[in-house]
Amino acid sequence: MSHTFKTILITGATGQVGYELCRSLSVLGAILSPNREELDLADAHSVDAYLAKHQPDLIVNPAAWTAVDAAEVNQEATARLNTALPAQLAQYARKTNAYLIHYSSDYVYPGTGQNYWLESDAVAPLSVYGRTKLGGDKAVVNHCLHYLIFRTSWVYSDRGNNFMKTMLNLGAQRESLNIVNDQFGAPTNARLIAEVTALAVYRQLASKPIDSGIYHLVCGGITSWYGFAEKIFELAKRENLPLLLNELGGISTAEFPTPAARPQNSKLNVSKLEGALGITLPSWQQQLEFTFNSYMNNKD
Numbered sequence: 675m676s677h678t679f680k681t682i683l684i685t686g687a688t689g690q691v692g693y694e695l696c697r698s699l700s701v702l703g704a705i706l707s708p709n710r711e712e713l714d715l716a717d718a719h720s721v722d723a724y725l726a727k728h729q730p731d732l733i734v735n736p737a738a739w740t741a742v743d744a745a746e747v748n749q750e751a752t753a754r755l756n757t758a759l760p761a762q763l764a765q766y767a768r769k770t771n772a773y774l775i776h777y778s779s780d781y782v783y784p785g786t787g788q789n790y791w792l793e794s795d796a797v798a799p800l801s802v803y804g805r806t807k808l809g810g811d812k813a814v815v816n817h818c819l820h821y822l823i824f825r826t827s828w829v830y831s832d833r834g835n836n837f838m839k840t841m842l843n844l845g846a847q848r849e850s851l852n853i854v855n856d857q858f859g860a861p862t863n864a865r866l867i868a869e870v871t872a873l874a875v876y877r878q879l880a881s882k883p884i885d886s887g888i889y890h891l892v893c894g895g896i897t898s899w900y901g902f903a904e905k906i907f908e909l910a911k912r913e914n915l916p917l918l919l920n921e922l923g924g925i926s927t928a929e930f931p932t933p934a935a936r937p938q939n940s941k942l943n944v945s946k947l948e949g950a951l952g953i954t955l956p957s958w959q960q961q962l963e964f965t966f967n968s969y970m971n972n973k974d
């Protein structure tokens with residue numbers, strides 16, 4: 675048994691998940707984490723040359739075009755990052771027998787009904803972002819032999835641009851806020867995604883790999899964006915953060931139109947991943963406390 679990978683390529687290491695992956699995977703192999711200046715992932719030739727030069731035996735790909743509304747008017751650039759790049763990485767992985775871990779989204783599902791989505795359910799994305807992410811999933815499944823695709827949702831972290839930090843900023847500036855209360859999903863912190871990824875990588879190294887395939891990876895429990903905001907402000911008040919906010923209201927999706935349609939039901943069933951790894955994913959509330967505390971400890 676080999677205890678480490680020779681070279682782990684982590685794309686998008688300046689992003690929420692990529693940053694955490696660099697910490698969590700550091701004991702599992704030598705990490706390469708080029709930033710945008712060092713490797714422009716939009717440039718297929720540069721990506722080919724980088725792979726040929728460094729020959730990674732594990733590629734972890736959290737890089738993506740994640741600006742969901744801007745994707746509607748940047749279809750080509752979005753498709754490059756979200757579909758063509760994973761296809762290119764998958765082809766390299768197949769050719770060299772490398773292992774590929776890729777990340778996908780709740781936005782591949784149509785968002786209808788009340789049931790939790792299973793990985794085997796029919797997909798029907800509502801937006802350019804969702805369609806291009808689905809294209810990436812299909813490319814990895816079709817081209818690659820040894821891979822994992824983790825579909826996650828509502829990603830946030832103590833750094834970067836995300837809902838938790840937006841709420842804290844807005845709460846400091848505004849007396850009232852209306853937040854969408856009819857979209858349901860599980861807020862999932864980047865650190866948890868990285869830790870579960872590390873567990874899966876370790877299983878691969880220990881010759882007890884989990885089967886190649888698509889797995890949902892989200893925190894336990896379900897809330898709305900309103901419920902998520904309510905909990906963020908509860909923690910902010912507990913820490914005596916200076917807030918102007920005195921009124922948090924709920925608003926429907928119809929009352930808050932956006933260029934890209936959002937799924938209303940983003941509830942992802944995690945039984946497949948929990949069974950494969952023998953773990954229970956922690957609740958979103960517990961992970962929010964953990965992430966919020968980390969934000970408090972690290973902010974200026």
Ligand SMILES: NC(=O)c1ccc[n+]([C@@H]2O[C@H](COP(=O)([O-])OP(=O)(O)OC[C@H]3O[C@@H](n4cnc5c(N)ncnc54)[C@H](OP(=O)(O)O)[C@@H]3O)[C@@H](O)[C@H]2O)c1
Pocket residue numbers: 685686687688689690691692709710713714715716717735736737738739740755777778779780807825826827828829830834864
């Ligand atoms: N965020 C969410 O709510 C959410 C929800 C469900 C699924 N996901 C999926 O989870 C994964 C991780 O998301 P995240 O929130 O960690 O993403 P993120 O914070 O937006 O990070 C994206 C990363 O991709 C990099 N990138 C984009 N275009 C690039 C290019 N042309 N060349 C080099 N680097 C480029 C960015 O670099 P720069 O820093 O230079 O821009 C950044 O490091 C993605 O697959 C995403 O689709 C995210």
